[in-house]
Amino acid sequence: MRAARFHGRGDIRVEEVPEPRVRPGTVKIRVEWCGICGTDLHEFLEGPIFVPAPGSPHPLTGEEPPVVMGHEFAGVVTETGPGVTGLAEGDRVAVEPYHTCGKCPACLAGRYNVCHHLGFIGLSGGGGGFAEYCVVDALRAHPLGDIPTHLGALVEPLAVGRHAVRMSGVRAGQSAVVFGAGPIGLVTTACLRAAGAGPIVVVEPAAARKAKAPAAGADVVLDPAETAVPEAVADLTGGAGADVAFECAGIDSVLAQAITSVRAGGTVVNVAIWGRPAAVQMNDLVMKEVNVLGVLAYCDDHPDTIRLLADGKIDAERFITGRVRLEDIVERGFRELIGNKDEHVKILVRP
Numbered sequence: 001m002r003a004a005r006f007h008g009r010g011d012i013r014v015e016e017v018p019e020p021r022v023r024p025g026t027v028k029i030r031v032e033w034c035g036i037c038g039t040d041l042h043e044f045l046e047g048p049i050f051v052p053a054p055g056s057p058h059p060l061t062g063e064e065p066p067v068v069m070g071h072e073f074a075g076v077v078t079e080t081g082p083g084v085t086g087l088a089e090g091d092r093v094a095v096e097p098y099h100t101c102g103k104c105p106a107c108l109a110g111r112y113n114v115c116h117h118l119g120f121i122g123l124s125g126g127g128g129g130f131a132e133y134c135v136v137d138a139l140r141a142h143p144l145g146d147i148p149t150h151l152g153a154l155v156e157p158l159a160v161g162r163h164a165v166r167m168s169g170v171r172a173g174q175s176a177v178v179f180g181a182g183p184i185g186l187v188t189t190a191c192l193r194a195a196g197a198g199p200i201v202v203v204e205p206a207a208a209r210k211a212k213a214p215a216a217g218a219d220v221v222l223d224p225a226e227t228a229v230p231e232a233v234a235d236l237t238g239g240a241g242a243d244v245a246f247e248c249a250g251i252d253s254v255l256a257q258a259i260t261s262v263r264a265g266g267t268v269v270n271v272a273i274w275g276r277p278a279a280v281q282m283n284d285l286v287m288k289e290v291n292v293l294g295v296l297a298y299c300d301d302h303p304d305t306i307r308l309l310a311d312g313k314i315d316a317e318r319f320i321t322g323r324v325r326l327e328d329i330v331e332r333g334f335r336e337l338i339g340n341k342d343e344h345v346k347i348l349v350r351p
Contacts, residue, residue: 001016001017001018001019001131001133001243002014002015002016002017002131002132002184002326002327002351003015003016003017003068003131003326003351004068004069004070004076004131004326004329004330004349005017005065005066005068005069006043006047006048006051006065006067007065007066008042008047008048008054008065008116009046010045011046012044012046012069012329012330012334013066014326014327014329014330016069016303017131019132019133020127020133020134020135021135021243021326022079022080022081022135023081023135024081024082024083025081025082025083025084025137025138026080026084026135026136026137026138027077027079027080027081027084027093027131027135027136027141027143027327028077028078028079028080028083028133028134028135028262029073029075029076029077029078029086029093029095029136030075030078030132030133030139030270030310031070031073031074031075031129031131031132031133031134032074032075032076032127032150032153032350032351033073033074033128033130033150033152033153033323033348033349033350034070034071034072034074034122034150034348034349034351035072035153035154035156035157035346035347035348036071036072036329036333036334036337036346036348036349037071037072037156037157037183037281037347038184038261039071039123039273040064040069040070040071040334041231041334041337041338042275042299043069044338045121045338046275048065049162050066050119050120050123050124051065051067051070051123052064052065052124052125052178054092054137054146056127057125057314058099058117058119058124059117059119059127060099060100060101060117060124061119061124061126062073062097062125063124063125063126064125064156064257065344067123067124067125067128068122068125068127068128068129068131068134069122069123069129069130070122070128070129070130070131070349071097071120071122071123071128071156071220071317072093072097072122072129072154072156072157072346073090073095073096073097073122073128073129073153073156074093074094074095074144074149074150074151074152074153074155074319075092075134075149075152076090076091076093076131076149077089077090077091077092077141078133080138081138081321084300085101086138086143086191087138087143088201091122091143091144091146091296092143092144092145092147092152093139093142093143093144094144094152094155094302095121095129095134095136095140095141095142095156095157095210096119096140096141096142096154096298096302097122097123097128097129097140097156098112098113098115098118098119098120098121098134098230099118099119099120099121099124099125099126100112100115100117100118100119100324101115101116103113103115104116104117106333107190107276107337108208110299110300111252111299113163113296113297113298113299114301115121120151121134121136121140125272125277126180128315129136129349129351130326130329130351131348132350132351133268134282142155142302142303142306143306143314144306145245145306146305146310147308147309148214149289149309150320150323150348151309151317152321153318154187154308154309154320154346155201155302155305155306156175156298156302156318157183157184157187157295157312157319157346158163158187158190158191158272158304158305158308158309158316159298159302159305160187160297160298160299161184161187161189161190161191161192161307162191162298162301162305163204163270163271163295163299163301164246164271164295165188165191165192165195165197165297165298166346167184167269167293168244168246168267168269168293168294168303169244169267170192170195170197170207170243170244170267171195171197172195172196172197172328173197173198174197174198174243174244175197175198175199175201175233175236175237175242175243175244176192176197176198176199176200176201176242176243176245176246177200177201177202177229177233177242177244177258177261178200178201178202178203178218178245178246178248178277179203179204179210179245179246179247179248179249179254179257179258179268180194180203180204180213180247180248180249180254180272181202181203181206181210181213181216181218181221181341182248182249182341183205183319183345183346184248184272185202185204185246186212186213186216186272186276186345187216187317187319188208188211188214188246188248188271189202189216189217190216190217190314190315191308191314192314193216193217193314194217194308194313194314196314197244198241199236199237200217200218200219200220200221201218201219201221201222201231201232201236201242202216202218202220202221202343203221203222203223203224203257204221204222204223205223205224205225206225206342207342208336208340208342208343209258210223213346215315215318216318216319218293220236220348224254224323229257229261230257230260230261231317233261234261237263240263240264241261241262241263241264241288242261242262242263242266243262243263243265243266243267243340244262244266244267244268244269245259245261245267245268245269246258246269246271247268247270247272248271248272249272250273250274250275250278252271252278254281255270255278255280255302256280256284257266259281259285259290259292260279260316262288262290264287264288264289264290265286265288265289265290266288266291266292266294267290267291267292268293269293270293270294270295270296272296280292280299280316283288285331286290289321293310306322311336315330318345319341319345319346320346320348321344321345321346321347322336322344322347322348322349323347323348323349323350324347324349324350325349326349326351329349333345333347333349
């Protein structure tokens with residue numbers, strides 16, 4: 001079968017690889033759509049990061065480069081392994097792309113998204129969504145029902161936003177600020193709208209991204225190059241500040257604005273993955289007793305995310321800004337996103 005594999009920094013190749021076989025407790029999926037994630041771009045430009053380094057195979061998969069990429073995917077079950085119940089051939093499914101040990105203290109506490117040996121399908125080995133077929137543990141294949149698979153491929157990034165919103169504790173009617181209107185900022189905004197939060201403020205300097213924020217659910221869009229954001233948020237909230245802020249950019253100045261934009265006792269949720277240590281003015285936290293919360297990916301969020309789509313609470317179609325064939329993944333997928341990132345939310349690949 002054909003698959004796009006990471007060989008090294010700047011080196012992703014579409015090539016023939018053996019078709020995977022089902023094992024007990026697994027299902028085989030014919031991949032129909034897989035999204036290109038910002039994490040994939042970082043691997044292409046700067047990796048290996050989540051991909052194991054050569055000579056250091058991942059402890060759960062035993063794999064090192066080359067590895068099949070792609071972790072935002074959905075498809076159709078073509079075969080079930082021994083012991084699998086609740087899934088059948090022909091079912092449409094979205095994949096929760098984790099490798100977890102199930103034995104460490106985090107897994108035993110139900111926080112498997114921070115497993116001590118965490119790996120990702122499509123990054124750490126074990127196949128991926130930039131391939132014609134993938135075999136995954138049955139518990140990681142979530143039924144889509146009538147939802148088409150091109151929207152199913154968006155369940156993974158939407159689950160990131162849903163997890164961040166759920167962990168924030170924000171309630172209906174509470175105010176929120178989202179810093180960054182890239183793909184994760186936009187899905188976080190959509191999940192805030194679905195949760196009934198409001199007003200929702202999105203902070204973004206890029207014109208193309210600002211234009212996408214209202215459709216995702218933003219009530220107000222602020223340009224930090226033109227507006228003093230904390231003061232504007234205070235004006236919008238009767239002087240109190242927002243109940244919760246989401247940092248989706250991974251930039252020191254943005255984190256500082258998030259902290260100063262929330263109310264006394266408010267919460268700042270860090271969603272971004274940082275490429276370097278962050279600088280934080282601790283007194284800004286102390287003087288208002290601000291809570292700072294880190295969140296990673298998702299944990300038991302896929303079923304509820306699928307329900308949001310099924311109930312029409314999120315219009316995921318608007319996030320799709322391109323579709324390409326597997327053969328064109330590097331030039332029309334990766335390089336298009338790198339060169340025109342502000343124009344795109346999600347490019348889907350059809351293996």
